[in-house]
Amino acid sequence: MKLLQKRGIDNAFGIIGSAMMPISDLFPAAGVKFWDCAHEYTAGMMADGYTRSTGKMSMMIAQNGPGIANFVTPVKTAYWNHTPLLLVTPQAANKTIQQGGFQEVEQMAMFKDCVCYQEEVRDPTRMLEVLNRVIEKAQRGSAPAQMNIPRDMWTKVVEIELPAGVELEHSSGGAHSVTAAADLLANAKFPVILNGVGAILSKGGVDASRKLAEKLSAPVCCNYQHNDAFPGNHALFAGPLGYNGSKAAMELISKADVVLALGTRLNPFSSLPGYGIDYWPKGAKLIQVDINGDRIGLTKPVEVGIQGDAALVADGILAQLPSTAGDADRAGREALIKTTKSNWATELAGMDHEQDDVGTTWNERARKAQPNNMSPRQVWKAIQRVLPSDAIVSTDIGNICAIGNAYPTFEESRKYLAPGMFGPCGYGFPAIIGAKIGKPSVPVVGFAGDGAFGISMNELTACGRDEWPAVTMVVFRNHQWGAEKRNTTLWYKDNFVGTELNTGVKYADVATACGLKGVRVNSSAELEAALTDAVEGQMKRNETTLIEVMVNQELGEPFRRDAMTCPVEVAGIDKADMQ
Numbered sequence: 001m002k003l004l005q006k007r008g009i010d011n012a013f014g015i016i017g018s019a020m021m022p023i024s025d026l027f028p029a030a031g032v033k034f035w036d037c038a039h040e041y042t043a044g045m046m047a048d049g050y051t052r053s054t055g056k057m058s059m060m061i062a063q064n065g066p067g068i069a070n071f072v073t074p075v076k077t078a079y080w081n082h083t084p085l086l087l088v089t090p091q092a093a094n095k096t097i098q099q100g101g102f103q104e105v106e107q108m109a110m111f112k113d114c115v116c117y118q119e120e121v122r123d124p125t126r127m128l129e130v131l132n133r134v135i136e137k138a139q140r141g142s143a144p145a146q147m148n149i150p151r152d153m154w155t156k157v158v159e160i161e162l163p164a165g166v167e168l169e170h171s172s173g174g175a176h177s178v179t180a181a182a183d184l185l186a187n188a189k190f191p192v193i194l195n196g197v198g199a200i201l202s203k204g205g206v207d208a209s210r211k212l213a214e215k216l217s218a219p220v221c222c223n224y225q226h227n228d229a230f231p232g233n234h235a236l237f238a239g240p241l242g243y244n245g246s247k248a249a250m251e252l253i254s255k256a257d258v259v260l261a262l263g264t265r266l267n268p269f270s271s272l273p274g275y276g277i278d279y280w281p282k283g284a285k286l287i288q289v290d291i292n293g294d295r296i297g298l299t300k301p302v303e304v305g306i307q308g309d310a311a312l313v314a315d316g317i318l319a320q321l322p323s324t325a326g327d328a329d330r331a332g333r334e335a336l337i338k339t340t341k342s343n344w345a346t347e348l349a350g351m352d353h354e355q356d357d358v359g360t361t362w363n364e365r366a367r368k369a370q371p372n373n374m375s376p377r378q379v380w381k382a383i384q385r386v387l388p389s390d391a392i393v394s395t396d397i398g399n400i401c402a403i404g405n406a407y408p409t410f411e412e413s414r415k416y417l418a419p420g421m422f423g424p425c426g427y428g429f430p431a432i433i434g435a436k437i438g439k440p441s442v443p444v445v446g447f448a449g450d451g452a453f454g455i456s457m458n459e460l461t462a463c464g465r466d467e468w469p470a471v472t473m474v475v476f477r478n479h480q481w482g483a484e485k486r487n488t489t490l491w492y493k494d495n496f497v498g499t500e501l502n503t504g505v506k507y508a509d510v511a512t513a514c515g516l517k518g519v520r521v522n523s524s525a526e527l528e529a530a531l532t533d534a535v536e537g538q539m540k541r542n543e544t545t546l547i548e549v550m551v552n553q554e555l556g557e558p559f560r561r562d563a564m565t566c567p568v569e570v571a572g573i574d575k576a577d578m579q
């Protein structure tokens with residue numbers, strides 16, 4: 001507890017259990033707030049939302065066995081969100097381990113692939129040494145790290161020193177490679193910067209990228225789902241790449257002869273074609289900066305790789321640029337950025353409906369079936385009109401949330417909590433609760449589809465208690481697991497298996513039954529009024545509101561055009577063959 005205090009870890013998320021009681025007993029006295037959630041799955045997502053929005057490490061803790069098993073999905077989610085979390089997993093006691101006693105499971109194996117470091121406490125006298133190492137590894141790796149502790153170790157009386165801990169200075173990159181990068185950028189005709197989460201995680205990273213971009217008049221794209229990695233109101237901001245992102249960003253980066261990928265591992269999903277444009281500039285020279293050397297050159301051929309901190313490396317490159325850098329056709333580039341952005345803004349503003357692929361008619365039928373319901377894009381435009389500019393936003397995995405990728409922009413970082421590359425449904429609601437816990441004075445709005453919300457909605461029963469801060473949650477009610485239904489319409493001839501939700505459920509009423517405010521809205525005007533009122537209620541009256549938005553069943557681009565094909569009938573399947 002003293003070490004947690006020393007490291008400022010003062011928020012823990014989970015569900016109470018006997019295996020953690022020797023520790024949770026001390027939480028109030030130590031000043032650690034324990035957020036007792038409705039499910040460990042969502043507790044972990046809350047910890048992720050808390051830490052992503054504040055930059056402060058938080059802790060996940062639960063009962064050994066089933067409680068800890070429920071943490072697997074959020075821990076892997078946090079791993080790909082690059083969130084440093086302390087995962088404490090009390091383990092079945094040494095006395096009975098391997099005898100199949102109570103609540104025993106291989107907790108180290110379970111998280112092996114989900115954390116950047118894991119260690120089991122082997123002896124009570126080593127508890128602080130291990131805890132200290134785990135915290136440092138989580139920080140250095142910017143990912144969850146696990147301390148597994150046989151539960152009987154908590155109660156041994158031992159004498160130990162508090163470890164001092166070491167804070168490592170981040171590297172500003174190898175001198176030769178920084179110079180090589182500066183040379184490439186100085187001589188580029190069309191340099192483009194691509195900011196990843198590393199720009200957010202490194203202190204001053206976004207600002208350093210801004211200075212570099214301004215010097216070069218280079219457009220700045222954000223990597224997929226890191227829309228807050230550059231200020232949205234900046235003239236050089238091009239928008240997010242990837243699935244349903246900014247067409248302007250895609251068009252601009254396709255023209256690049258040099259790309260500076262700043263703080264990104266360039267994961268394969270993030271630069272897939274969008275809007276039919278295969279925009280990745282294969283002929284461009286790529287400079288990749290990542291604090292983790294293992295990820296440099298992993299997915300794309302790299303001209304210059306720099307292992308280092310995004311801010312320090314960007315500053316180092318800027319310092320080496322000649323005064324004339326960026327002068328070649330500066331005005332032409334700036335004009336092109338401006339017109340490309342404004343064309344995309346006009347196009348996006350005019351997009352109200354989803355297209356059908358040739359030979360399919362789902363969207364046409366969906367519009368006809370519910371002519372009075374809003375379409376997903378009409379919903380997003382209404383949201384955009386009233387969403388506070390300083391709001392923290394979370395989204396979920398789902399078709400309507402994904403359509404939203406092109407809409408909100410952010411002036412500051414740590415404002416956009418998307419579920420990330422593990423892609424778990426059920427992220428939006430708990431993440432926004434965690435964000436509000438971390439940033440109580442900032443308005444927060446969470447978004448989720450009705451299916452994904454169903455996975456997380458048990459937290460409605462937890463979040464209305466007195467000390468929990470109020471949030472605003474928007475649920476897109478299209479009565480379907482839409483993203484999967486989209487795959488079915490495109491590749492499986494509308495053979496809908498498992499895609500239909502219970503139309504009888506009223507999520508707004510469930511919220512009301514949990515002592516919260518629930519509102520159903522049917523039009524853009526109603527949505528704008530409800531969202532405005534909900535945010536006011538959140539900020540002024542400590543009111544949590546769930547807004548259930550009635551949407552038609554139109555479906556946008558599928559997630560995995562790259563991975564889907566029509567089935568080929570081989571032997572034929574017949575019910576009559578069932579034994």
Ligand SMILES: Cc1ncc(C[n+]2csc(CCOP(=O)(O)OP(=O)(O)O)c2C)c(N)n1
Binds near residue numbers: 401424449450483
């Ligand atoms: C935990 C988990 N289960 C299943 C999936 C597969 N999946 C991806 S999107 C999706 C449908 C989401 O439906 P909904 O939340 O209603 O949003 P919509 O697509 O209708 O907008 C499903 C089931 C997943 N990503 N995560």
Ligand SMILES: [Mg+2]
Binds near residue numbers: 449450482
């Ligand atoms: Mg849905």
